[in-house]
Amino acid sequence: MTTRRSVLRGSALGAMGATAAMAGGARAAGNAAAGSALIVSTWDFGAAANDAAFAAMKAGGTLIDAVEAGGKVPEADPSNHSVGYGGYPDRDGHVTLDAVIMDDAGGVGAVAALEETMHAISVARAVMEKTPHTMLVGEGATRFARDQGFPRENLLTPEAEAEWRKWLTTAQYRPVANSEVGTYGAAAPHRTPGGALDHDTIGLLARDTSGRMAGACTTSGMAFKMRGRVGDSPQVGAGLYVERGVGGATSTGLGEEVTRVSGTARVVASMRAGLAPQAACEEVVRHIAHLRGDAIKGVQVGFLAMDTRGRIGAFCLLPGFTYAVTDTAGRTRVLKAPSLFKA
Numbered sequence: 001m002t003t004r005r006s007v008l009r010g011s012a013l014g015a016m017g018a019t020a021a022m023a024g025g026a027r028a029a030g031n032a033a034a035g036s037a038l039i040v041s042t043w044d045f046g047a048a049a050n051d052a053a054f055a056a057m058k059a060g061g062t063l064i065d066a067v068e069a070g071g072k073v074p075e076a077d078p079s080n081h082s083v084g085y086g087g088y089p090d091r092d093g094h095v096t097l098d099a100v101i102m103d104d105a106g107g108v109g110a111v112a113a114l115e116e117t118m119h120a121i122s123v124a125r126a127v128m129e130k131t132p133h134t135m136l137v138g139e140g141a142t143r144f145a146r147d148q149g150f151p152r153e154n155l156l157t158p159e160a161e162a163e164w165r166k167w168l169t170t171a172q173y174r175p176v177a178n179s180e181v182g183t184y185g186a187a188a189p190h191r192t193p194g195g196a197l198d199h200d201t202i203g204l205l206a207r208d209t210s211g212r213m214a215g216a217c218t219t220s221g222m223a224f225k226m227r228g229r230v231g232d233s234p235q236v237g238a239g240l241y242v243e244r245g246v247g248g249a250t251s252t253g254l255g256e257e258v259t260r261v262s263g264t265a266r267v268v269a270s271m272r273a274g275l276a277p278q279a280a281c282e283e284v285v286r287h288i289a290h291l292r293g294d295a296i297k298g299v300q301v302g303f304l305a306m307d308t309r310g311r312i313g314a315f316c317l318l319p320g321f322t323y324a325v326t327d328t329a330g331r332t333r334v335l336k337a338p339s340l341f342k343a
Helices: 012-027 046-058 063-075 120-130 138-147 158-168 180-184 255-260 263-272 277-296
Strands: 037-042 096-103 108-115 135-137 202-207 213-219 240-243 247-253 301-307 312-316 322-327 332-336
Touching: 037 046, 037 063, 037 247, 037 301, 046 063, 046 202, 046 322, 046 332, 063 096, 063 120, 063 202, 063 213, 096 120, 096 240, 108 120, 108 138, 120 138, 120 213, 135 138, 202 247, 202 301, 213 240, 213 247, 240 263, 247 255, 247 263, 247 277, 255 263, 255 277, 263 277, 263 301, 277 301, 277 312
Parallel strands: 108 135
Antiparallel strands: 037 202, 037 322, 096 108, 096 213, 202 213, 240 247, 247 301, 301 312, 322 332
């Protein structure tokens, strides 16, 4: 583990970052043997998303079919408070959704601030396939969803509304690393960040045996955010990036910090330049820590990457980020990502 002081020591870290990341990649090579990973996704609940994606592929679906199927699982889960149905609202009481879907040939569709529509990832796919655009936002995105036949649905569950009304008594907006523990931990303080009952934005990457890839990312964003806030999740190169012949990356955590550095585009660029996925994830996390200094104290940011050979990488600022890996036989494991800081 690295201490915060050692990371923030000065500009020398910038020169050392890539070297340290490459060494870290070598240490983490056991995460997945070359060619073993087929689908990866963020957090424990990504295992269920991976299962749906794998089933879609086994049924003859495309990679886009697979990542869409995976993203729809947490979107429909009312116990998941930061993806889709049951997501916590903004400070005005509106549940707004962001999502992006992307293939490795530059096909992209995204929505931001979408309302009253459960499956944002499917609307994003419709943007990709049925419009000349790459992103629709707000009222226009919601109108497009209605025009495409997506039903109008109330996404604010009684549980989420109760939490919002409780929040209104203080109206304090302070994103907390691994906030899932704050959401659920009072009733069960033994739970650890990234545990089976914890939830966050889901990012998902899938490849086929020829090395073609696609990805998806979907979220309801930070709880009690300002109305109109959009994080990294639906932004190409921030929440998700996929490139033919190289690989893909997705992110989780406080989106503003990912957006500042075009995080996933940076990971894929590092992979294109020759870094292994693990080393590439470590490089961008170290860069964020060096760039932002004390501004990211207590903040969680994590990256997950996979190359066309099925090698994976995962790294985060703080302990607690987990990810699900499904191999070519359909077997899924949930792993804990190494972190830069101890706490």
